[in-house]
Amino acid sequence: MMNDAPADSAQGRSGQEELVIRVRDLVVGFGERNVIDGMDMDVRKGEILGVVGPSGTGKSVSLRAIIGLTPKRAGKVEVFGVDLDEATDEERLGIERRWGVLFQQGALFSSLTVRQNVEMPLREHTKLSPKLREEIARLKIDLVGLKPDAGDRFPSELSGGMIKRAALARALALDPDIVFLDEPTAGLDPIGANAFDRLIMTLKETLGLTVYLVTHDLDTLTTACDRIAALKGGKVLAIGPMSEMVKNDDPWMKEYFRGERARAAGIGATAA
Numbered sequence: 001m002m003n004d005a006p007a008d009s010a011q012g013r014s015g016q017e018e019l020v021i022r023v024r025d026l027v028v029g030f031g032e033r034n035v036i037d038g039m040d041m042d043v044r045k046g047e048i049l050g051v052v053g054p055s056g057t058g059k060s061v062s063l064r065a066i067i068g069l070t071p072k073r074a075g076k077v078e079v080f081g082v083d084l085d086e087a088t089d090e091e092r093l094g095i096e097r098r099w100g101v102l103f104q105q106g107a108l109f110s111s112l113t114v115r116q117n118v119e120m121p122l123r124e125h126t127k128l129s130p131k132l133r134e135e136i137a138r139l140k141i142d143l144v145g146l147k148p149d150a151g152d153r154f155p156s157e158l159s160g161g162m163i164k165r166a167a168l169a170r171a172l173a174l175d176p177d178i179v180f181l182d183e184p185t186a187g188l189d190p191i192g193a194n195a196f197d198r199l200i201m202t203l204k205e206t207l208g209l210t211v212y213l214v215t216h217d218l219d220t221l222t223t224a225c226d227r228i229a230a231l232k233g234g235k236v237l238a239i240g241p242m243s244e245m246v247k248n249d250d251p252w253m254k255e256y257f258r259g260e261r262a263r264a265a266g267i268g269a270t271a272a
């Protein structure tokens, strides 16, 4: 199979990429069912890792389990070399400050303006003055390509693309090293989705972000992702660049990466 050899430590061995997230034997379930059932995953520093898989296979659950929003039944999650189960409250908080999350549908507070939404993590995690918080929120709103007046608007007054950008601005509020994005281009038209992909790539390049990106979007996978992790049956079926994905003979992988939609997106031409 095409799984990359796991590195020995979160620091990485010499000559290997540095890992920022290291997941081993992760099990997450609800009721009698384990949705994630023995998942291993390495996320390298500075990469955009696209996470794909059949609907309901546990992509969002994997994201939520890594950040601790959904409890795991077994396994280990290390972020920046720290085992989150063994971290002190202080260490854990320190790590939480180093990641930002964009949930599906943006999940902005509807009663707050965009600027107040972006300020929220700064209120929770810092003692900055209101003036400084507001200034930082303005900068983040600008960074994601929204006009300054968008800051005064409420989420209900924004287009789908603007909501995603506003949610991204909030995810970037604390200058994170990692961002978790759950289907950021879902519901956007192709032009809006493409612009969002470019924004993520620019932020990765300029800010050195590591990105865990759950998506169904073949264009995003081709344009933005350095590597792809395909989940199936609660495990990582394959992880690697697109050039490896298109050669995988698993039936779902074949259909997804070499089927009609993939061909329309210009993928598959590189398949053997």
Ligand SMILES: Nc1ncnc2c1ncn2[C@@H]1O[C@H](COP(=O)(O)OP(=O)(O)OP(=O)(O)O)[C@@H](O)[C@H]1O
Binding pocket: 030, 035, 053, 054, 055, 056, 057, 058, 059, 060, 061, 062
């Ligand atoms: N809080 C929960 N309680 C019970 N079941 C849940 C919960 N959260 C997720 N699930 C179940 O876990 C499975 C995986 O859900 P998840 O949202 O991770 O899928 P996904 O791979 O992201 O799918 P999609 O591509 O359709 O968004 C689904 O069957 C879902 O119903």
